[in-house]
Amino acid sequence: MKLLRRLGSALFVLAALATAQAVQTAEPTLNHARRPFPVIGEVGEDVAARTFTARVQQVRCAAALKIGEHVLDTQGVWIVAKLRVGARSEPTSIAYAAARDSADRVYQTTDRISLDLVTGGLTMQPGLPYEGEIAIEVPTASAGSLTLLLADNSFDQRLDSMTEIRLSISDGSACSAEPTTVLLPKAVS
């Protein structure tokens, strides 16, 4: 009887450990549990994140960028999006911009040119929006399935809102072969 009780206790402990392991395995990872809150929108409409609003006004793709006298080519294609962004109720900047393709690969904005509009370099005051263009270098095959991601924190976007705007490019192989320029940010009324 004593042996049976001890055996039962051991089985109970094993069952508890197995249950704990199963629960831990089934739980989402910390990064998944704390993932950003998506605010989804379309090209041409205002999308309001917690601290800023953003509208993709136009989007195009090209084989090269023309920055002054310099031409920046790529092995993929350049996605150039014209944005109108503004702070909501407090001064803020957009410090994270990237494009995610249908395979969940994420491409951040290029660091080959300066993009103050989305790299934290431009602090916007409420009610005083800015317009400008950003450029992202992506593989040609990804160009047709991109979603633009914007957030105000460059290091950690978790547990905060993030705009997700589907970019209206249907086919990366149909991008312009001509180099395209990138508009600098300017205040708009």
Next chain:
Amino acid sequence: MRGPDSLGRGWWRRNGWGLVALLPALALMLGAAGYSDLEFWQRGRPEAVLPAADGTADFAGLRMRVAELAPATDLKRSGDRPFVLPDNMTAWRVVLDVEGPTDLEPDQVIYCAISIEDTAGNRYNDEPRELSSARTPLGNCNPENSPVPAGSGRYQTVAHFVTPRGVEIAAVRVFFGGVDQTRYVRFDR
């Protein structure tokens, strides 16, 4: 769960006080865990400290009052050329009279951040990008940046802001992040 012990006490009798002690222990644990979160939350929503009836506020070892809050229509660029804002914007000037200890070295002065709040609750920071071409002093409560000579511990600090045209300013906020991140001085207009 064993049967009665040598004194004839069952499991509940043996562990009764332990179970009772669990409740305050749980409360202490939750309190300790919540304290850091509470402080973090308070830093995100600092509490307003209001001035006395004569308009002066004592905070962070300084006595201060708002001497001026008005549109700044006389801003200059370098070389004394007039600075003109776009039609949709208004520049504002805030002048604080500050009184601090007389034996304080300039580099010992606590720095402040001044912002203004409109009647809709929107907040605007000083040194906005829109005024980057204007010649404006640093409004950070440091006597070295005072437009009038600092004497007897008395000096001024001047900050400039930009808002959309037509906005009414409701309050000036002075924040001493190096001293207290949970409170700020609020001068209602």
